[in-house]
Amino acid sequence: MRKRSSITSEDEATIDMTPMLDVVFIMLIFFIVTSSFVKEAGIDVFKPIAETAEPKQLTSLLIAINKANEVWIDRRNIERSMVKPVIEKLYAENPKGAVVIQADKDSDSESVMFVMNAAREAGVADIAVAATVD
Numbered sequence: 001m002r003k004r005s006s007i008t009s010e011d012e013a014t015i016d017m018t019p020m021l022d023v024v025f026i027m028l029i030f031f032i033v034t035s036s037f038v039k040e041a042g043i044d045v046f047k048p049i050a051e052t053a054e055p056k057q058l059t060s061l062l063i064a065i066n067k068a069n070e071v072w073i074d075r076r077n078i079e080r081s082m083v084k085p086v087i088e089k090l091y092a093e094n095p096k097g098a099v100v101i102q103a104d105k106d107s108d109s110e111s112v113m114f115v116m117n118a119a120r121e122a123g124v125a126d127i128a129v130a131a132t133v134d
Helices: 018-034 080-093 109-121
Strands: 059-065 071-073 076-078 098-103 127-129
Touching: 059 080, 059 109, 071 080, 076 080, 080 109, 098 109, 109 127
Parallel strands: 059 098, 098 127
Antiparallel strands: 059 071, 071 076
């Protein structure tokens, strides 16, 4: 005797995509949470040349000072009185990173020191000044 197949055309096999979508969304959330974002300065500066410049690995905040001694953080021109609070806020978002000051070669050293002091007062320990390697 022959056994009849119990599968009819209405009972065809289906693939449930829900577990795969769950895994994809969990991976997406993981990568978003673990990624770190670099805050760009927003302007181009002509950095001074240095023979001993070394690349910085963990950069979380770039601060630019143009030749008119204006401070730029995250594509915005920042007033001098607001530099420290802005650094505090952005450094709190990523406390493991470093602050890199991109000063134009024609900017005043007073402006660079002002930004350095503001970063130190904001609690930043790792501060560097950007330079072009010769």
